[in-house]
Amino acid sequence: MFSYVDHRIARYRARFMEDYLKRLDLNNPDAMYLVKINHKKQSKMSTIVADAPFHKSHATRAIARLTKRHLVEKKADPDDLRGFLVSITPEGEKIAFSVLEGFSAWDKLIKSMLTEKEQEDLQQIYQKISMSLRQYFQEDDPSEKDV
Numbered sequence: 001m002f003s004y005v006d007h008r009i010a011r012y013r014a015r016f017m018e019d020y021l022k023r024l025d026l027n028n029p030d031a032m033y034l035v036k037i038n039h040k041k042q043s044k045m046s047t048i049v050a051d052a053p054f055h056k057s058h059a060t061r062a063i064a065r066l067t068k069r070h071l072v073e074k075k076a077d078p079d080d081l082r083g084f085l086v087s088i089t090p091e092g093e094k095i096a097f098s099v100l101e102g103f104s105a106w107d108k109l110i111k112s113m114l115t116e117k118e119q120e121d122l123q124q125i126y127q128k129i130s131m132s133l134r135q136y137f138q139e140d141d142p143s144e145k146d147v
Contacts (some may be wrong), residue, residue, distance in 0.1 A: 013106060020102035024095055025069075029054055031099045033062045034088075037072050038096035042087035071095055113131060 014028070021031050029052075036048055049059040063086060066072040071092035078082040088096065111119055133141075 014108070016106050017102055020105065021099070024098055024102075026095070026099070029058055030062045030065055031102075033059065034053040034066055034071055034092060035099050037066075037086050038088045038093055042085055044080075045074065045086050048086060064099045066092070 017028060017031075024031070026034070033048060033052065036051065039045065040048075045059075045063065048063070049056050052059055054062075063072065063074060067074050067086075070089055073087050073089055074084050075087075077085050099110060116120065
């Protein structure tokens with residue numbers, strides 16, 4: 001029922017964010033990892049990689065690009081010398097904030113097309129779908145986890 005429309009909206013969102021992120025010299029995966037690292041400030045690289053929707057090799061390359069740009073720092077984990085810790089730099093925090101502004105700009109664009117009632121209805125529908133999918137996949141509530 002919604003698959004074609006969902007796909008088209010996802011494409012437009014990806015295009016919007018791609019255009020926005022070009023101004024920051026980032027691609028979508030790099031931006032996602034930067035925001036995730038910024039949220040945690042410092043984390044085990046293995047945790048960041050495990051939580052991401054991309055293959056481990058993509059994560060490694062993305063974090064290497066972010067490190068090269070001095071947006072994140074990567075160092076050996078003193079508790080596990082086989083692993084690494086990644087942390088956000090001050091410049092990385094600024095860029096991560098700009099990435100979040102891009103998501104806000106997308107939200108504002110969408111909201112500008114809807115009445116307040118339609119926005120409320122859409123939010124309720126998305127929450128219902130999300131809860132149902134979480135139950136279907138037998139996942140814990142993400143609000144109970146450290147995101």
